[in-house]
Amino acid sequence: MPTLTTPTVPARVALWEGAPGIGLTSVACPAPAPGQVLVRVSVATVCGCVRDAVRERRLGSWPTVLGHEGVGVVEAVGRGAEALTVDGVSLAPGMRVVWGRDVGCGACAACTAGLAGACATPRELGRQPMTDAWALSGSLATHLMLPAGAALALVPSGVPDAVAAPAGCALAVAAAAVERAGSVAGRRVVVLGAGMIGLAALAMAVEAGAASATAVDPRGKRRRRALAFGADAALDVDARVPACDVVIDAAGGADTFVRVTDSLAGGGVAVVAGARSQVPDAVVDVERLSREGLALLGLGRPAPRHLADAVAFLAATHAMRPWAQIVSEPRGLDAVVEAVAHSGGSIARVAIAPALRR
Template sequence: MDQITPRLTQAAVWTPDGIDIQTLEIPELAPGDVLVEVALATVCGSDLHTVTGRRPAACPSVLGHEAVGTVVAVGDDASASVGDRVVWSVTVPCGRCARCASGFTAKCVDVRKVGHESAVGEWALSGSYARHIVLPKGTAIAPVPKTMPDAVAAPAACATATVMAALQAAGDLAGRRVLIYGAGMLGITAAAASAHRGAVSVFVVDHNPQRQSHARAFGAIDDDDQFVDVAIDFTGAAAAVQAALGRLDTGGRLVLAGSVTPGPPITVDPERVVRGWLTITGVHNYEPHHLTQAVDFLHTTGDRYPWAELVDAPVPLTELARVLVPTRPGILRASVAPGAS
């Protein structure tokens, strides 16, 4: 398919004074680069943490890392073709360091991240809150079925793929009792994925009763304080982590995925860990195969769970500032359609 690379694009640039809609130049694509026209971008919690000062980030920058779009131009030897409908990874590893060689590309020593780079650096169009995004060589890209709605596909790039990584760390869930702390986008997705993988029971705990009730539509049941085989925390709250550890039965496994900012320590009794054969592990970011698993999972369960209902109707790029705020409990993701007028 012929490609015509646009020269300019619009982007919502996060500055010290707020969101500024700017016209940016699209660079010449290097070998392996992919240019995507963004159809829909969802607002992840980490973006909210960035704009509220809870998370350090480059400024100015183009934020946004959960999105779906169509490839409109490629560099030589790119991993995608013009016309492909795709989602893409949050991380861009170097592929050469010891961590990459050992399979931890998400924790690459020189990792770059979509939606986290400086808008005045070499990769200005790194975020999804723009008409176009440049995906450098090394970015994992996954095709999206044409029948999958944008609102379902976009969260695959962060929330769903992170859940896939957390469930891999949790191990085989068939016949297991699973406890999930946090009924945000990740917690609700994890509930559905745990049920899909054969968990005998999936309990969800959230301080917001409306969110906890909402989780029932995605495979969760009300918590009954029994011991569990697997506990997964997406809240990052020390109290939740401590409570999750206390709920593990013999051979239980605790997966921590929400503790991404400094917090108070928890108490771990080494004797209980030893005598109970307990495992405590953490997950941060995800690997390329988790992105593919995320798309497959959403496609397979599209008729079973109302995924699109978790995402609010999109606003145009010019109204991004209005939706960079916490959403209603039943709507877990705001969204932006960069091409909308």
């Protein structure tokens, strides 16, 4: 078993405290229990989930340590149980890792069948009420305690921290969406939304041999960015979308999704990877679905294997695309309030290096 070296300094965390907002506080850094992995966070990125949760006050209970995207170094592994990466490597202090957003309960039918992505009661990092049993449950912190059953993956040495950090949410979701669409090789792919998930889905579809990759986004800056990530064309939301075989919705705007699916050719597939709005009068043309063999699919949560897919994709292709340019220069935890308020703007991710003071 790896030696346990619990830090004597307390962890510093960004805590969502309900009405008062986000504050920074210190928390004792406990020794990991069997199966748990204590990670020192090098860089955390602020994904849309955090921003939405705070803006919309959706976090059911607080205080909550925010954040789930990030990359860090294993500080300690609990004694008495081996902790493995998604590739079956035994984790040890000093290893550079990323982690999945969701942790399966480990007990339901899906989890015991090895399908943690379909767990009935998953725990999402960055959304847990802070308890004595699990205080370090978010990545916007100097330290994160990953519970037994969490998905971890080693980061290959050539992949920079800022590029690896979004793997656990955005890139894993993109990998899951591309997989859900079935084979994209030789198919015309349209991706709605050129944020981090959309850009990753575009790049993954291109790598997988898509016949074409078209981005749809209302903002010119994001459309230009999509071209740098492999899109053949980038269209405004009101432009006519050419016939396509696969639609991946990474934007969450139901009105655009409904309209773009009109462009699906026979046998086409549409995957909803992050619905955030409803269209009360949207009508699904069931007769067309049946006649043309279309599929409208929800995504669900990414599974541990999608984290492995995301890391493998970055390892193979990160140098080909300007990933580092769409992540901000890291700032300290003190900048987290501003980071949460401003994420989703001209850059895809605000990066926080918790060890920095500012």
